[in-house]
Amino acid sequence: MNKAITDGLQLMPPAFENGLDIWSSGDGTPGSDTYAGATNAVFVPADQDFGGCLEMQKTQSTQKLRYMGDTPILPGCYLQITARVKAISGNLPSVRIAGWAGDGGGAHVAGVVETGPAVPLTDYGKVVEVSAIVGTGARGGVDMVWGPQAQIGHFGLDLIGANGGVVRIDDIEIRDITGAFLRNMLNVVDVRDYGAVGDGTIDDSAAFQAADAAADGRKVLVPEGTYFLGQTVSMSAETVFVGTVTMPDDKMLLLTRNFDLPSYVAAFGSEELAFRKAFQALLNNADHESLDMGGLKVGVTAPIDMAAAVPNKSSYATRRVIRNGQLEAIGSAAWDTQVVTSQATYSASDAKKLTGVVNVANVPVGALVEGAGVGREVYVRSKNVGAQEITLSAPLSDAEGTQIFTFRDFRYLLDFSGFSQLSKFVLDDIEFQCNGLCSGIRLAPSGSTFQVRDCYISRPRDRGITSIGSGCQGMLIDRCQFLSAEEPLDVPDRTSIALNTNANDVKLRNNRATKFRHFAVLGGDNSVVIGNHFFQGDTVPGGVRSAGLIVIGTYTSTTITGNYVDNCFIEWTNERDPAPDFVSGYSFSAMSITDNIFLSGDVAPWFSYIVIKPYGTGHFLNGITVSGNTFRSINGAIDRVERVDTSFADLDFGRSKNVFFTGNTFYSVTYQAANPLRIRYEQATPAATWVIDPAGELPFGGQARFVDGVSLLGSIRTASNADLHDMPFVNLRQGPRHDQISLVWPEPVKGEVSVVMRMDT
Known part of the structure; x- marks a missing residue:
């Protein structure tokens, strides 16, 4: 690149023969003294080495010579100033290139280097060439780094040392040598050319923004170094990182042209930090709806608090997607479950509250609640420290009074629980490698249509996907694999659960889950469970089996169709009713179980595929369809495919309504139920x-x-x-x-x- 050629810039000062009235003995600024008529300077028309040249006697400690014309200083443009000098008589001085830096208004730019390296004159008549390079960026070989504020310069030279000597100076040359600094001619803008220092301390935010503004279709290069960005920086040009950046947690780097995780990894140097900053940008960038992980595996050493990564957002409801990568838990104490015990009081009149909670500040939001009368998958949704209250994700059953509760805070690869609300968020084609160290995903306490599709949640320690409130409203789980860390264990020893829900309208479609304690605990209404394969067997002869699918609630309006229910069963229960005895309503109603494959092997004869477990008296069936299913037991027959678990109560069969149990096929089942x-x-x-x-x-x-x-x-x-x-x-x-x-x-x-x-x- 040569701006003198490409843009027609006038860089070369006039020759001395054109007059000395444009050559200053000061800084070269308007009004400074010139050498026209000076007693210590004269133009020599014919020198054997230089032709026409300036002869000058040194009379000041620093004898200055400056061209009074404005030489433009452009970001990304580097100028080399060259002078040829020889001593004629008297004391031998040293010579150096020098200049004066000015901003766009003609004011002096202070604090920049305005002199080049000094060269001593050692012999009379010997021609010495001195030069220096000036530019806005701190690049290797640049002698005078003037930064982005400088826009003009007055250039020339200084004579320093002893006075009295006489020297001759050939015409001064200024040339554009920017091409020496470009890695990719005409296609790269270097942030150093706009004042970036890259020392990890000086704020380079303005330099990055200036380089981006000047790119105009070119790439922006961040060369080797550590660049501190103290402000939010948005880069609209494609940005190539050789060096790395650091910035405060609450400041953002928005790479709008190359918005993908590999670019953020290149920018921050750490995959884990890069993921946090890329997610931060995803929720603050209107130009992109998705973050592509680029197939990268990100090693994660501690739970990623997704809300903490975006401190300027407490909620979010615009569709955003993270896709195409892998998150792998790396062993550390940060994954250890936090366990807190505390005394609290429960009353069915305020069914989702614990009151009088001792040391409530120590109870983590998102923790699993355990205690007498606490059903499965009840979590701490929120807490009020001042009021000593905890809000639960669901009511309790038979927990009236005061008792000691246990709160278990599992640790998750991705933890969204810090958001108050999160909607329309999608995780697509991601593998969550929990490695038996941690759980997978914890949802926000509220929100709708969270979606996980085509993902693997591999070997979670405790949970795959956890809902601690209503953040699962309308949740979509499609074509995912849930692979248990407890596969070698016998069924009674397993504790992990693939997923749970609390809100309505959840869709579980075409997923596969292996050997968890439970596949899914569904706590809301209107769920659709279609095309899933979940299996939970072991090799114990006559062994027990755990529920694969647990549907909690009486009126559920749930459809369970086309699934492969393998060595487990469907359990329907009202274990979250604070007053479980039937008084009014529909009781156990609106359940459809159709066209599924049920298979078991080596199970106890009392095993059944469909189990209803009432927690209070007076309940009855009021709308259930079981049709088109295939029930098969191998390695031993079972008594029946359906039963009531009467651990707490039986059903009132004198009130049964709208029960359809038709069109099913049975293999190795003694009592083959039908209605009619x-x-x-x-x-x-x-x-x-x-x-x-x-x-x-x-x-x-x-x-x-x-x-x-x-x-x-x-x-x-x-x-x-x-x-x-x-x-x-x-x-x-x-x-x-x-x-x-x-x-x-x-x-x-x-x-x-x-x-x-x-x-x-």
């Missing part, structure tokens, strides 16, 4: 009352509450073998379990019938 249930019954000896027993095949052990029809299979004959043309009437809810019906005929008869009975109305 068709029974073929033959009475071999004449009797007036035929007792028809469903033999345990009404679902959940339900009662015989209705008969849809009685069909005669052939003739009904009296004791004398005469045909009877009368029809019987039906008595419902017969037998000790009320699960039988009786057909009552006008006289003793025998024959065969098909009866369709129901457990519901």
